[in-house]
Amino acid sequence: MEWKSDYSVGVARLDAQHRRLFDYFNELEGAMRKGRGREVIGEVLSKLASYTREHFGEEEEQELMRRAAFPELERHRRVHEAFVARVQELVRRQAEGDTSVSVEAAHALSDWLSKHILGMDREYAPYMAKAKVA
Ligand SMILES: [Fe+2]
Incomplete structure (x- = not known):
């Protein structure tokens, strides 16, 4: 799955973060295709865990949604x-x-990319x- 400009939320730094998730998914998926999922899963999960802390933690997306008075x-x-x-559960099981x-x-990642x-x-x-949040 490749990020496209159609997927933009109109805020450059959030788009940059979202693109990173596409990268993680592609890294995992690419490795799995070669039968090497188990070799990369530990690293992908640890990147994903720090990503979720950083991106949702909520300096970023939520703070910007708050500033934009997003009702949802x-x-x-x-x-x-x-x-x-x-993600935490997957890290623990891993x-x-x-x-x-x-x-x-x-x-989980492909679901998150397509649905979220x-x-x-x-x-x-x-x-x-x-609200001119950029
Ligand atoms: Fe979100």
Whole structure:
């Protein structure tokens, strides 16, 4: 999956963060295709865990949504929390030696990209634009 300008939320630094998630997914997916998912999953999950802390933690997206007076902020925040919990669970299972984690992580990521970044995140774009959040 490649990030395209159609996916933009209109805020350059959020787009840059979203692109990183596409990179993580492609890295994991590419490795899995070569039968090397287990070699990269640990690193992909640790990047994903720090990403979720940084991106949702909430200096960024939520703060900008708040400034843009986005009415669905609370609902959006809960969806982020659920994703953070899902990533944490995968990290924990990976650490315990669960070998099914790479497949699940790839699903979780592709779901997040298509439903969240290409779906929910774009709901706030007009509010950001109106409030001139950039
Ligand atoms: Fe979001």
